[in-house]
Amino acid sequence: MKILIVTIALILGISIANAGVSCKYDFLGNYVCTGTGSDFGYRSEQRKDFLGNDTFKDNRGNRMKCRTDFLGNYVCN
Numbered sequence: 359m360k361i362l363i364v365t366i367a368l369i370l371g372i373s374i375a376n377a378g379v380s381c382k383y384d385f386l387g388n389y390v391c392t393g394t395g396s397d398f399g400y401r402s403e404q405r406k407d408f409l410g411n412d413t414f415k416d417n418r419g420n421r422m423k424c425r426t427d428f429l430g431n432y433v434c435n
Contacts, residue, residue: 378394378395378397379391379394379400379402380392380394388403388404388405389403390403390404391403399417400417400418401416402414402417403415403416409425410425410426411425412424422435423435
């Protein structure tokens with residue numbers, strides 16, 4: 359029974375270890391992340407506009423815009 363439990367734990371541990379993301383800057387200077395392992399197919403991107411505001415978006419429909427306010431706080435909506 360102990361061998362079965364250890365085997366199941368190892369299998370689950372290996373499948374969890376396969377999740378992840380790989381990130382790099384593209385030729386336009388955008389920070390692009392793509393899913394690896396069990397997260398294959400996921401993609402997110404961060405862009406900076408000419409005012410210094412950041413826009414985050416992914417292929418699941420999530421979006422967020424961030425900026426630095428006049429007090430120096432990084433504010434996202």
